[in-house]
Each structure stands twice: as C-alpha cells, then as structure tokens.
Amino acid sequence: xNALHVKMRRMFRRLLVPFLFAASCLVPAPxxxxxxxxxxxxxxxxxxxxxxxxxxxxxxxIVRGTGTLHWTNTSPVEIRELWVHLYLNAFKNQQSxxxxxxxxxxxxxxxxDRGHITVTKFxxxxxxxxxxxxAELRRPNDxxxxxxxxxxxxxxxxxxxxxxxxxxxxxxxxxVARTGYAGSFHMVGQWFPKLARLEPDGHWAHFPxxxxxxxxxxxxxxDVTLDVPEGFVVGATGVLVDSSRSAGRQQLRYVQGDxxxxxxxxxxxxxxxxxxIHGVAVTVLHPSGTGFLxxxxxxxxRFALPYFSSLFGPYPxxxxxxxxxxxxxxxxxxxxxxxxxxxxxxxxxxxxxxxVEHVTVHELGHQWFYGIVGSDETRWPVLxxxxxxxxxxxxxxSWLGPSSALSVGAFRVDLxxxxxxxxxxxVHDQPVGQPAHAxxxxxxxSALVYGRTAVVLETLARVYGEELFDRVLxxxxxxxxxxxxxxxxxxxxxxxxxxxxxxxxxxxxxxxxGWVDYVATSLSTGGxxxxxxxxxxxxxxxxxxxxxxxxxxxxxxxxxWDGELESTRLATRPSLVAVVIxxxxxxxxxxxxxxxxxxxxxxxxxxxxxxxxxxxWAALLVQAVTP
Amino acid sequence: xKEDNGFALVAIRAMRARRCYWAIGVVWLWExxxxxxxxxxxxxxxxxxxxxxxxxxxxxxxxxxxxxxxxLLRQGPAAAGVQATLAVVLTIASIGGLVPLGxxxxxxxxxxxxxTLLLRVALGRSLDFFSSLAVLLVLVSLLEALFxxxxxxxxxxxxxxxxxxxxxxxxxxxxxxxxxxAACLVAVAGxxxxxxxxxxxxxxxxxxxxxxxxLEAFRQSRGTALWSWAWRxxxxxxxxxxxxxxxxxxxxxxxTALLVVAAIHQLAVLIRVALRASWLSRALRMVSxxxxxx
Numbered sequence: 001x002n003a004l005h006v007k008m009r010r011m012f013r014r015l016l017v018p019f020l021f022a023a024s025c026l027v028p029a030p031x032x033x034x035x036x037x038x039x040x041x042x043x044x045x046x047x048x049x050x051x052x053x054x055x056x057x058x059x060x061x062i063v064r065g066t067g068t069l070h071w072t073n074t075s076p077v078e079i080r081e082l083w084v085h086l087y088l089n090a091f092k093n094q095q096s097x098x099x100x101x102x103x104x105x106x107x108x109x110x111x112x113d114r115g116h117i118t119v120t121k122f123x124x125x126x127x128x129x130x131x132x133x134x135a136e137l138r139r140p141n142d143x144x145x146x147x148x149x150x151x152x153x154x155x156x157x158x159x160x161x162x163x164x165x166x167x168x169x170x171x172x173x174x175x176v177a178r179t180g181y182a183g184s185f186h187m188v189g190q191w192f193p194k195l196a197r198l199e200p201d202g203h204w205a206h207f208p209x210x211x212x213x214x215x216x217x218x219x220x221x222x223d224v225t226l227d228v229p230e231g232f233v234v235g236a237t238g239v240l241v242d243s244s245r246s247a248g249r250q251q252l253r254y255v256q257g258d259x260x261x262x263x264x265x266x267x268x269x270x271x272x273x274x275x276x277i278h279g280v281a282v283t284v285l286h287p288s289g290t291g292f293l294x295x296x297x298x299x300x301x302r303f304a305l306p307y308f309s310s311l312f313g314p315y316p317x318x319x320x321x322x323x324x325x326x327x328x329x330x331x332x333x334x335x336x337x338x339x340x341x342x343x344x345x346x347x348x349x350x351x352x353x354x355x356v357e358h359v360t361v362h363e364l365g366h367q368w369f370y371g372i373v374g375s376d377e378t379r380w381p382v383l384x385x386x387x388x389x390x391x392x393x394x395x396x397x398s399w400l401g402p403s404s405a406l407s408v409g410a411f412r413v414d415l416x417x418x419x420x421x422x423x424x425x426x427v428h429d430q431p432v433g434q435p436a437h438a439x440x441x442x443x444x445x446s447a448l449v450y451g452r453t454a455v456v457l458e459t460l461a462r463v464y465g466e467e468l469f470d471r472v473l474x475x476x477x478x479x480x481x482x483x484x485x486x487x488x489x490x491x492x493x494x495x496x497x498x499x500x501x502x503x504x505x506x507x508x509x510x511x512x513x514g515w516v517d518y519v520a521t522s523l524s525t526g527g528x529x530x531x532x533x534x535x536x537x538x539x540x541x542x543x544x545x546x547x548x549x550x551x552x553x554x555x556x557x558x559x560x561w562d563g564e565l566e567s568t569r570l571a572t573r574p575s576l577v578a579v580v581i582x583x584x585x586x587x588x589x590x591x592x593x594x595x596x597x598x599x600x601x602x603x604x605x606x607x608x609x610x611x612x613x614x615x616x617w618a619a620l621l622v623q624a625v626t627p
Numbered sequence: 628x629k630e631d632n633g634f635a636l637v638a639i640r641a642m643r644a645r646r647c648y649w650a651i652g653v654v655w656l657w658e659x660x661x662x663x664x665x666x667x668x669x670x671x672x673x674x675x676x677x678x679x680x681x682x683x684x685x686x687x688x689x690x691x692x693x694x695x696x697x698x699l700l701r702q703g704p705a706a707a708g709v710q711a712t713l714a715v716v717l718t719i720a721s722i723g724g725l726v727p728l729g730x731x732x733x734x735x736x737x738x739x740x741x742x743t744l745l746l747r748v749a750l751g752r753s754l755d756f757f758s759s760l761a762v763l764l765v766l767v768s769l770l771e772a773l774f775x776x777x778x779x780x781x782x783x784x785x786x787x788x789x790x791x792x793x794x795x796x797x798x799x800x801x802x803x804x805x806x807x808x809a810a811c812l813v814a815v816a817g818x819x820x821x822x823x824x825x826x827x828x829x830x831x832x833x834x835x836x837x838x839x840x841x842l843e844a845f846r847q848s849r850g851t852a853l854w855s856w857a858w859r860x861x862x863x864x865x866x867x868x869x870x871x872x873x874x875x876x877x878x879x880x881x882x883t884a885l886l887v888v889a890a891i892h893q894l895a896v897l898i899r900v901a902l903r904a905s906w907l908s909r910a911l912r913m914v915s916x917x918x919x920x921x
Contacts, residue, residue, distance in 0.1 A: 183791070289794035327790045327798075347795035402691035410875045413692035420693060421700040550681050578681035585693050593697045594676040605683020609880055611670035616892040618716075619662035620867070623899060625717050626658065626724035627764055 042316070044219030044258040044374075044482035047072050048195045055227040056188075056266055061113075061181040063170040065192055068125065070220075071162050077202030078155040084122075084135075084148045087190035090209040091115035091173040091180075095143030097208040098177075105177060105211045105442045115173025115180060119193050122150060125163035129153065146209040147196075166193055175331045177211075178342075182329035184232075189263040189337060190215065197260075197376075197484065207378050210437035212445050214370075214377035214384070217260040219482055225253045228266045235285045235321040236264035237339050258316060258482060259338035260374050265323050273298070278306045280315055286324035290347070293356055297322060297343055300360040303399045308391065311470055312368040312477035320367070322360070334359050336366030354396070354405060358415070362392040373480045380487045381436040381445070382510060386453025387473070387490075393419065393454055394461075416458050420588040423451030427591075432456075433487055433510035455588045456509045462586035463543045464498050472497030505541050509589070516541035517591040518563070518581045520598035525552070531576030533598065536567045543587055550578040550603075558583075577603040634748065636829065637738040642911045644904035650734035653746060655900045657727045659893065664716050665709075672705050673698070685880045725760045729753030732828040735908045736915075759827040762834035767820040771813045778809025818856045819845050825910040844913045855909045859902040866895035 052067030073079050090098035091111050099110060122132040136149040156162050170191045173180040179189040196206035197218045205216055225242075228234055230250050238256025245251070256262070270285040273294050282301060284294050301322070309315050323342040325332040333344025341363035345356040365388040369375070375383035393415040396404035403412035426447045430439060439445040461469035476485075476493035487510070495503030508514035516539040523533040535547065542563040549557040552575035561568060581596040590596065637646075644651065676698060677684045686694040699706075730746075730753040737752065782802040789798040823841030826832065830840065845852050874888045 287794055289796035327795055347799050406692075409871055410688065411692065411695075412690045413696060414690075417691055417693040417696045421696040424697075425700065580681065585689075585691070588693065592701070593694050594701075597677075597680040599679050599681055603681055604679040605681055605685060605881065606678045607670045607673040607684040608885055609688060610673040610684045611666060612885060612889045612892070614666035614669040615659070615662050616870075616889075616896070617662075618665035619658050619893075619896045620899075621665070621713075621717065622658045622661045622720045622724075623896065625721045627721065627728050627760070 044260075045074065046220045046257065047074055047198075047218035048260075049220035049222070050192070050262065051223040052192060052262075053225045053227070054188075054191075056186065056229070056232075058184055058186065058229050058232065058266070058268075061172040061186065063172065063188060063191055064168075065170065066121075066167045067165075067192070067224075069164045069166060069193075069195060071164070071195060071218075073156045073158055073160055073162075073198065074218075075198050075200060075202035076158050078157050079198065079202065080152055080155045081204075082150040082152060083196035083204040083206035084119075084150055085190075085194040085196055085206065085209070085215075086117045086119070086146050086148055087194065087209045087215070088115050088117040088170050088173070088179070089145040091176060092145060093143065096146060097142075097144040098146070098211050101211045101437070103211055103439070103441050111173035111176040111180060113174040115171050115176075117168055117170045117191070117193070119166065119168045121165060121167035122193065123165050124153070125165050131164075144208045147206050148193075149206075168193055175325075175329045178332060178335040180329075180332065182326065182332075184269070185265075185267040185326050185329050185332075187263075187265050187323070187325065187329065187332035187342065189335070190261075192262075194261075199484075205376055205379070207437075210378065212439055212442055213436035214381070215261065216376040216378055216484075217374075219258060219260050219374060221255070221257040222259060222262045223253070223255045224262055224264075225251055226264060226266070227251050229268070232266040232268045233270035233272060233285060234264060234266045235270075235283060235323055235340060237262045237321075237337055238317075239319055256317065256339060259371065261338055263337035263340050265332075265340075265342075267326070269326070277301050277320075278309060278315070280305060280320050281318060282320045282322065284322040284324065287326040290324055293324065293345065293347070296356050297324070297360045300357040300399075301364060304361045304364050304395050307395050307398065308365060308368055311391070311474050313372065313474070313481055315367060316372065317367075320364075334363065336363045336370055338371050339367070341366070354400070357396065357400075358392065358405075361395050362388055365389075365391040365395070368477055372482060373477055374482065374484050375480075375486070376484065378437065379435050380433065381449045382433050382453050383485065383487060383490065385449050386432070387457065389419070389450040390454040390457040390473075393458065416455065416588060419451040419458075420455045423447045423455050424591055427452060427515050428513055431511055431513050453510065456506065459543065459587055459589045460494070460498065460502060460506065462584075462588070463545075464502060468497065501542075505543065508540050512540065514541040515539040515591050516543065516587070516589050517595070518545055518587065519592075519595045520579045520581050521567075523576055523579055523598050523600060525576050525600050526572070526574045528574055531572040531574055533570050533572060533576065533579045534567065535561055535570060535579075535581065537563050537565070539591065541589060543589075545582050545587055546584055548580040548583040549573075549576060550580075551575045552577050576600070633739040634737055634752070635739075636736055636915070639912050639915045641738070642735050642908045642915065644735065644901060644908045647731070647734040647904065647908075649746065650731050650749065651897070651901050651904050654727045654731055654904070655893075655897045657724070658720075658896060658900065661716050661720050665713055668709050668712055672702060672709070683881070688878070688880070722761070722764075725757055725764065726750070726753055728824070729756045729760055729828065731904055732756070732824060732907060732911065735904065736825075736828050736911050755831070756828050759832070759834045759837060760824055763820060763823050763827065763837060766834060766838065767816055767823070771816050774809050774812050774816065778806050778812075781809075782806045814856070815845075815853070818852050821856070821907060821910045822852065822914055825907065825914040829911060829914050840914060840917065844910075844917055847917070848913060852910075852913060856906055859906045863899045863902045866898045870895040 049070045050067060052065055054063050054065045056063055090096045091114055119132050121130055123130050131150050134151050137145045172186060175182045175187060179187055194217060196204045197216050199205050222238060226234055227249055230245060230248050234252050236254045237259060238254040240252055241255050242253040243250060269287060271288055273284040275282050275298055284297060286294050305315060317339045319339050321340040325342060325344050330344055333342050335342045343359045343363060345359060369387045370377060370384040377384050396415055402414045405415040405418050406413040426444055430444055430448060432448045432452050436445060472494055476490060480489060491503050491507055494506050519536040521534040521536050525531050544560050544562050547559045547561050549572050551573060578599040582590060673684050730749045733749045733752045782805045785805055786798045786802040789801060819841050822844045823838040826840035827837035870891045873891055877884045877888050
C-alpha cells in the first residue's frame with residue numbers, strides 16, 4: 001500500500017464517516033399510522049461522543065483501549081469536574097458496592113475470575129497533563145471504584161466542548177451480570193471509561209454500580225475499531241463500515257450515532273444468521289445447534305419490530321444484532337445495549353415455555369425504553385424495565401393471543417395474568433417507583449418494577465381503552481425520543497392523555513404502594529320491588545369498573561360504577577339474582593378476584609367442571625402409581 | 628390345580644380379560660374412588676371461592692387464565708393440604724392397590740365348576756397372594772429405582788460433560804437417549820414384574836420363585852412379552868388423547884356437555900383398566916404355558 005493510497009483512503013474515510021453516521025440512523029419506512037404527532041426529534045443531541053480503538057487479548061480476556069471523548073457542556077452552569085463510571089471495577093474486589101450489597105441478582109454475582117478496569121491516561125487533547133493522577137477513585141471509607149470524580153484544570157463553560165484522550169485496560173471477569181467471558185466467548189459491555197450524564201441543571205447523574213441497577217449516559221456518536229484475533233466472529237453496536245486483516249488479527253470498525261453506549265461480543269464459534277426485518281439488517285449470532293431457537297427469535301422479531309415501531313415510533317437504526325450466548329455464558333443473556341441485544345433460553349426449557357419469545361421481545365422493547373427514550377435506569381427503573389415489560393406483554397398478546405405465557409391443552413395463560421398474580425404478593429412491601437438499589441431483593445424488583453408496572457399500565461389500557469392508551473404511551477415515547485425523561489414526564493403524559501384521575505392513579509400505584517380490591521358485598525333481589533347491590537372499593541386506587549347484573553329471567557345488564565367512593569348501593573330492576581364486578585377482566589390490579597361476585601341463594605354455579613376434571617386427572621394419576 | 632370347592636385355574640385359552648368385565652369394573656371403581664378422595668378437596672376449595680359465582684367455576688377456565696392464576700397463587704396453604712392428601716392417597720394406591728390387582732389376577736386365572744367366580748371369593752383369594760405380590764413390588768421397585776437413579780445421574784453427568792463441547796441439542800439428545808435406554812430397562816423390569824405376579828398367582832409361590840418363573844417366561848418369549856405389553860401401553864394413550872381433544876372442543880361447564888365430558892373421561896379410564904387387564908391375562912397365559920411347577 002503506497003502513501004497516496006493511504007492518503008486517499010484517509011480522505012475517503014473523513015468524507016465517509018459523517019455520511020455513515022447519518023446512514024446508520026436511517027429511519028426505515030414506518031407503518032402507515034396517523035394516530036401520532038410527528039416525531040419531535042429524528043436525531044439525538046451528540047453530547048458525549050467516543051472514538052475508540054480496542055484490542056482483545058482473547059487468551060487473557062483483556063481489552064486494551066485507547067481513544068478520545070468529545071463532550072459538550074449542555075447545562076447552563078460552568079463545569080469544574082467530570083464524573084466517570086468504571087463499571088467493571090464492580091468485579092474488582094469484594095469491597096465494591098456491587099459485590100457487598102446483600103441482595104441476590106440472577107444466579108451468581110461473584111465471578112470466579114475477577115474483572116477490573118485500569119485507566120492509564122485521561123488528558124485534555126493536546127495536553128500532556130494526565131487528569132487521572134488527580135482523580136478521586138473512591139469516597140472516604142469506601143473501597144468502591146466504579147464512580148470516579150475527575151477535577152478539571154479549567155472549568156468548561158456552558159456550550160463549550162472538551163476533547164479528552166483516554167487509554168485504559170479492561171480485564172473482563174468470568175461472565176457475570178451481563179458481561180465477561182466464558183472460554184473463548186466474550187461479551188464486552190460497560191468496558192470503557194464512561195462519562196456520567198450531566199443533567200440540565202448542571203449536576204452529574206453519577207452513582208456507584210449497584211447490583212440491582214443499570215446505567216445512564218448522554219447520547220453521542222460512537223466510532224469504535226475492534227481488533228480481535230482472526231477467526232473470531234464479532235457483533236457490536238452500530239454498522240460495520242470497515243474491516244481489514246493483518247498478522248493473524250482482524251480490525252473491524254463500527255459507527256453509530258444517536259446512542260448512549262457501545263457493547264460488543266466476540267467468539268470463535270459463533271454461527272451467523274441474517275435477515276432484513278422491517279428495513280433493519282438483523283444479525284443473530286448463536287452457537288451451533290440452536291437453529292430452532294434462532295428461528296423462534298426471528299419470528300418474534302418479525303412481529304415485534306414493526307409492532308413497536310408502529311406504537312412507539314420508528315426504529316431509528318439500520319442494524320440490530322441479537323446475541324444468543326453459549327452454554328456456560330447464560331449470565332450474558334437477557335440484556336439490552338443500543339442496537340445489540342442478548343437473549344438465551346436453555347434448549348429443554350424452550351419446549352414448554354415461551355421464554356425465548358419473551359426474552360427476545362423484551363430486549364427488543366428496550367431499544368425504545370432505554371435506548372431511544374434514554375431514562376435513568378438506576379433512578380427510575382420503572383421507565384425502562386417497567387414500560388418495556390408492559391410493551392412485551394402487549395406485543396405477545398397481540399401476536400400469540402391469550403396464550404402468550406403458556407398453552408397446554410385447554411390451559412391458555414396470558415403473560416399479564418402471570419404478572420398480575422405475581423406482583424400482587426409484594427405490593428404492600430415497597431413502592432414501585434423507587435431507585436433500583438432501594439429494593440430489598442431482586443425478587444421485589446422483578447415483581448414490582450417489571451410485573452407491577454406492567455399490570456398498572458395494562459389496567460389503565462383496559463379501563464380507558466387500548467387505542468387511547470396506545471396514543472398516550474406512544475405519544476410519550478415519541479415526545480421523549482432521544483431525550484432523558486423522568487418519572488414525572490410519564491405522569492404528566494398520562495394526565496394529559498387520560499385525565500387527572502388516571503394520573504393520580506398512576507402516581508399512587510407507582511409511588512405509594514397503591515392497591516385496589518373491588519368487593520360485591522351483598523344484594524337484594526327486591527322481589528316485586530327494585531333490587532340493589534352493595535359494592536365496596538377497598539384500597540387507595542380507584543377505577544371506573546364494569547358491573548354485570550343478572551336477573552331471574554335470564555336477562556343481563558351492564559353498568560359502569562365510577563368507583564370514586566368507597567362504597568355504593570346500586571339500585572337495580574327487581575329479581576336481581578347475581579352481580580359480577582369487572583366481568584371483562586379489565587382491572588388486573590384487583591387484589592382479590594374471588595370477592596368480585598355475589599349471588600342470591602341457589603343461583604351460584606358451583607364447581608362442577610373442576611370436580612370433573614380433577615377427578616379424571618386424579619384417576620389417571622392413581623393409575624400411574626397403582627401396581 | 629383343583630380344590631374341593633371347585634375353585635381352580637381355568638384353561639389357558641380361557642384366561643381372557645373379556646371373561647372378567649366385572650373385575651375390570653371393580654378396579655376402575657377403586658381408581659375412581661381414590662381419585663375422588665384427591666379431587667374432592669380441590670373442588671371444595673374452588674366451590675368456596677367460586678361456587679357463588681353465577682357461572683360457577685367457569686371463569687377459571689377462561690382463556691388468559693387471570694382468575695385461575697390468581698386462585699393458584701393465593702391458595703398456598705390450601706394447596707399444602709391438597710398435596711398432603713395426594714401423598715397419602717398415592718401411597719395407599721401404590722400399596723393397597725395390590726388387593727384389586729390380586730383380585731383381577733385371580734379373576735383372570737381362576738374359575739369355579741359352574742364358571743362363575745364371586746367378587747367376594749376373588750377378593751378373599753387375592754389376600755392369599757398379597758405378601759408375595761408385596762415382596763415382588765418392593766424388589767422390582769428397588770431395581771427400577773436403581774435403574775432410574777443411575778440413568779438420571781448418568782444423564783446429568785453426560786449432559787454436563789458434553790454440553791460445552793457438543794452443544795445443547797447433542798448433549799441433551801444423548802442424555803435423552805441414555806435416559807430412554809434406562810426407561811426401556813425399567814419397562815422390561817415392569818414386564819418381568821407382571822410375569823412374576825402372574826406366576827405368583829398361578830403357581831401360588833413366593834416372590835423369589837415367582838420372579839424366577841417370570842424371568843424364564845420372559846427369556847423364552849421376550850419379543851411376544853414386550854410387544855404384548857407395549858402395544859397395550861401405547862393404546863392406553865389413545866383414549867387420553869381422544870378425550871382431551873373432544874373435551875377441549877366441548878368445554879363442559881355444565882348440563883349435558885359436562886355429562887358427556889365426564890362420560891368420555893371415565894370411559895378413557897375404564898379402557899385403560901381393560902387394556903391393563905388384557906396384558907395381565909396375556910402374562911398369565913405366557914406363564915401358564917410354561918407348565919412349570921416350582
């Protein structure tokens with residue numbers, strides 16, 4: 001390669017890169033929909049942009065990185081310090097916040113092989129002064145090194161930018177909590193010095209890496225060149241724009257705009273399956289023998305990608321990489337990064353559950369609620385995990401019908417039913433809308449943030465109408481596209497769309513452990529006179545609720561009780577014999593459905609079907625154990 | 628083998644299930660009664676919670692499963708009671724079941740001069756064989772448990788050893804082959820067990836001698852024995868599948884539909900008892916054909 005060639009190539013790259021950033025953000029044609037306002041922003045404001053180069057030592061599981069960070073002070077105040085997250089230091093020693101927090105997370109949170117990140121250079125471009133020498137790695141009496149304060153020699157005025165040069169070395173842990181290695185498989189997430197997000201009021205949203213929490217950062221453009229051994233298959237955030245090979249290694253360059261993180265994976269045994277779905281180049285990286293799981297993942301994406309694009313605004317990126325981790329690396333599964341998600345379900349489990357579809361659709365949903373709507377995952381996990389789980393159950397029900405969780409013979413169980421039952425159990429323990437690290441356990445976080453939020457939103461959708469609710473939540477997603485909303489923004493969006501009462505319900509449900517239980521207390525048939533039914537509402541939430549009235553002549557009547565008061569005596573026609581509250585199962589939040597009915601003596605239906613089925617299956621069971 | 632009261636082994640060709648329909652009915656009744664002991668508390672719980680609903684327990688069967696999941700998750704203590712009942716009943720079924728089994732074998736193998744055999748007589752005679760059948764049950768169950776334990780342990784080891792190098796489908800596939808092979812061995816043990824039971828009833832011998840005769844009968848015609856057992860076992864799945872399909876279509880919340888569903892379900896249970904009786908009669912004929920005496 002001669003000098004002219006190199007010069008021309010550099011020039012070509014200079015011209016090409018901006019074009020590719022724009023191309024990587026190409027918006028596929030959205031489905032025809034006139035229900036929403038035009039998108040307020042097609043691109044994010046590039047606040048923190050990284051140009052990185054990373055070399056993977058696959059045998060030592062070390063990533064050596066260099067690069068630059070271009071950051072702009074978007075706040076109205078002068079900034080005198082930076083906060084940098086070194087998430088991998090969560091696995092450095094037992095004194096990290098992550099490892100010393102006494103809560104469980106997934107299966108195993110203590111990696112067999114430790115991981116850490118060591119920054120060797122952090123300097124303003126053009127300066128030889130290494131700012132890292134003055135960095136405050138720890139707080140007093142705290143050994144955690146995931147949240148670092150870096151004083152600046154000169155303050156950065158509002159609107160001014162800063163270019164920083166970085167060099168670091170990341171030792172990956174054995175796979176744990178979304179990142180690490182297993183054999184030659186490498187899932188490389190949270191691997192570089194990551195600038196915290198500067199909030200509009202000029203304070204840094206920084207935090208140590210908590211076990212139950214995730215991440216938060218500003219949007220920017222990422223230009224990352226990965227140097228890995230030849231033979232490794234790589235998947236990464238963004239579009240592959242250049243690749244070359246030399247001396248037994250390969251260099252792959254990925255670019256992506258409008259994102260707030262960059263993750264990648266490398267394994268020498270990945271198989272690749274590609275497909276264009278809804279204008280997006282989807283690449284599935286998977287181990288051998290998982291073809292049928294990949295087929296199911298692709299089927300899920302074929303439905304969910306256009307579905308979410310229609311509901312929440314178009315998927316704005318040209319690529320999506322789906323990583324199916326190999327056996328032994330399941331801890332890397334079920335995670336979202338910009339344009340890259342990880343799935344994973346065991347081979348045998350996939351035969352009886354819809355987990356593979358659930359995980360795939362959930363992680364895809366995060367492309368909107370986390371990726372495109374860039375909320376603070378640590379402070380308001382409701383906004384990413386909660387809304388995503390709602391979106392997931394909604395998508396799965398739209399796709400698979402009422403058997404979105406399980407379908408065995410006559411048993412068809414919807415995911416929302418499972419989440420309703422699951423989340424009821426912990427609703428009085430802790431509020432839903434609190435920071436992730438405030439939860440007592442991952443079980444509480446899962447039941448409340450994922451399950452309860454999904455059930456609250458599903459109840460609002462059913463009570464106020466799915467079409468209207470779609471417009472509200474879709475409007476929220478579009479209005480907050482490439483922004484950083486807080487929980488208050490969601491409340492206000494619901495208030496604007498559904499009214500003050502719905503907003504109050506949502507606040508109470510998420511912030512005050514709100515609950516509700518409708519009770520059909522008693523009825524009077526009335527005889528020749530008018531009848532009545534006494535209805536009660538327990539708890540702190542209230543919804544309008546359907547009331548079904550049944551009369552002795554077989555006729556039925558449906559009314560709506562506004563549910564504002566704690567009780568009401570509803571006057572009815574004569575010969576009232578039965579009353580059912582919420583017959584169409586709209587109020588999933590109802591804490592006890594077994595008290596939703598009341599009948600006049602002799603008008604109950606008994607339990608004949610249960611007895612018949614139970615007798616049959618018990619007899620078969622007896623046959624199985626009878627000698 | 629003849630006795631003064633005329634109670635004697637029937638001719639080999641007469642050892643047929645169709646000759647003993649009433650004994651088949653008694654076994655079916657036994658299974659249904661035990662089933663009822665399990666099912667009644669379940670239905671009682673549901674009746675308390677949903678019996679007053681105008682549609683009864685109908686909402687529990689609605690697509691989507693919201694009331695069903697709600698009920699299952701909030702009935703933890705009650706479920707513990709049902710589980711305890713289940714454990715007791717299944718224990719009774721596995722040990723006490725030797726009595727109706729013995730009665731069925733006696734009915735298949737024996738008759739009186741006038742060709743009739745009273746239920747009371749068959750039941751009484753079955754108690755004579757209870758100890759032999761019980762010892763056989765313990766011995767063969769231990770053997771089967773050993774097979775299964777080794778198979779499950781070996782399968783888990785095999786999967787663990789292969790899963791990273793060979794991948795999940797191959798590892799689990801080989802594990803399944805391993806487990807399937809062990810299941811076949813358990814099935815063979817079960818066939819020999821039934822032949823031993825037949826020998827114990829035919830020749831009134833102890834468990835060890837009966838097992839020896841059962842093994843000999845199996846050795847002499849293993850293909851016939853396995854096929855005779857296998858096709859009846861396979862056929863026993865058909866009424867379950869047909870019943871499931873029909874019942875899913877009918878639903879059967881009440882009235883005629885519920886009666887039809889119940890009839891189909893109980894017919895399925897009865898057919899399975901009849902197929903079991905048919906296999907046991909085949910086992911009796913195979914053992915009797917040996918013409919052996921201990």
